[in-house]
Amino acid sequence: MKTTAVIMAGGKGERFWPKSRTSCPKQFLSLTADGETMIQKTVKRLTPLVAQEDIYIVTNAAYLDLIAEQLPELPAENVIAEPCARNTAPCIGLAAAIIEKKYGEAVMFVLPSDHLIHAEDMYIDTLRKAAEAAQAGENLVTLGITPTYPETGYGYIRYVKGSGKGGVYEVERFVEKPDLQRAQEYLADGGYLWNSGMFIWKASTILQNIKAHMPELYEGLQPITAAYGTDGFDKALQDNFCKLPAESVDFGIMEKAENIYTIPGTFGWDDVGSWLALERINETDSEGNMLSGDVINVDSKNCTVCGGARMVAVLGLEDVVIVDTPDAVLVCDKNSTQDIKKVLAELRSHGRLELL
């Protein structure tokens, strides 16, 4: 059976402001020393498993130029430009409908564009196993990550203990982001995995599930799918996409569907969820500092500094994140990196749209 990949690249990456901007969000940034952007890495690591012509990117229309620039090897027709953001269910539904129309029966790897994988061989092995499980029936397969601490920023997957067959576990239910106490319970229980947001299924399987659980979405997709491959596609997309229900696939499908399976990943997953990730994914000095760019440090510890065109001098600091860009600089306590959205709210309320 054909294997295809759908990379979701419409995110705003607000937690990486000020480097991430509306005009160039996180997936198009390089956050590692090798200079590759997150989406370039995402595409490249699929090489052993999916042919370039079978890799699809669903993104916001505003990012078509960035994608053409960063991924010139992908066929232009494989880039689907959403005229507006409608969360993941419409994005995935549209990609599934297009893939089914083009290939007939095919497996889809549905993947975020801005995560990091450390053990890429193991990742490919896991995706192969997931593809087999997806082909074996009308199954929805997700990659789960075994928690190592009570993270409150992820959704969780409760799997059925003892159900594992060849590393594939039955899923009892999807649960939304917990509070700290609940996250601690999940961690202690041992029956929960983090939801990595990576899904594997046949296009036909997810379309059946959309029909069953999100009939309005299913109907709304029809005129767009019907126009795919014709000159009328762009117009059909423009006319219909923004009317689709804005819903996540987790809430719209996964919390309601049956035949869900999960494969716990051992491939060194990092969602690179905030500036704090940079000290995990890049080299730090003996004092725990992650310094990139033109930086002079005197007596600072455990700081993350992303320099830009100018020199950044840090002096006697501890646990501070500094990100320098041509028109804005962020200086943030490490405990506050999740509050960058408050800065963005301030910018919006002051009409400083040029900085978003």
Place this chain on the structure above:
Amino acid sequence: MKTTAVIMAGGKGERFWPKSRTSCPKQFLSLTADGETMIQKTVKRLTPLVAQEDIYIVTNAAYLDLIAEQLPELPAENVIAEPCARNTAPCIGLAAAIIEKKYGEAVMFVLPSDHLIHAEDMYIDTLRKAAEAAQAGENLVTLGITPTYPETGYGYIRYVKGSGKGGVYEVERFVEKPDLQRAQEYLADGGYLWNSGMFIWKASTILQNIKAHMPELYEGLQPITAAYGTDGFDKALQDNFCKLPAESVDFGIMEKAENIYTIPGTFGWDDVGSWLALERINETDSEGNMLSGDVINVDSKNCTVCGGARMVAVLGLEDVVIVDTPDAVLVCDKNSTQDIKKVLAELRSHGRLELL
């Protein structure tokens, strides 16, 4: 008797890097909300007491353009350009020799160019009283500041308790910057004042003292003074000034001379000695932040932010100083502001002279 002022404006202001640069040190910066530079304030506050044509500035030759720009009202011939930095004794000696040659007997107010005075009326009253004391004999008069905490960054003046006549006290001795324990003893003792670096004397008095205590300086000044008022002055300055002994007036004269008096100042003195001064001399918000320029603050306390052309976003910080300039940004813990010299040393050792 004629009253003149000599403003010493050759300092490097390194503690205000990165705003203060070799090309534009602290005295030429505006550090207050009114936009006036430190040297502009220094000249302006003398208006009730000294005529413009009797105000002299001794500075480095590199700053002639800045002075012409910031103080266009001063006669160009009143700006004495040192071809190299030789500390305060040669600077003051040269000014005294020129003033004596020009006016005969005259009182000199010798003043730093980068201090702030909050009660300017009281300051003028104090200078008047000091001028009277200077005229009354061969007296060296200094303005002292009553300590309020054990500062280790200033020199101290030990005055003779009970010697006060009309607010003028005899000085027992000048003492160099103490360590913390000694500074605590001075504070507890009650017999010590901070040395503000402001001196008042007749030109003839300081020249007599230079002759007595720094004869090499006295001799070295002769060819320069002889050429003053002639076309040969610049050449005489170039040929001779850099050979003068590099010494402070405190060490070279004040620690050795007699007839020293001090007047404790009540005029709200601030030497604006580091970035920490900005929260004292400018308005702070209810959380103790001093924010100037284009700054967005979320949940930060007791921070000092000097924005430049770009937006500075500060998030969850406490006790941090941020100074933004076009080619360098400093982020510094408040406890480390005295260590800016270490950053400058790093810059020098890396040959980054363009940032000094």
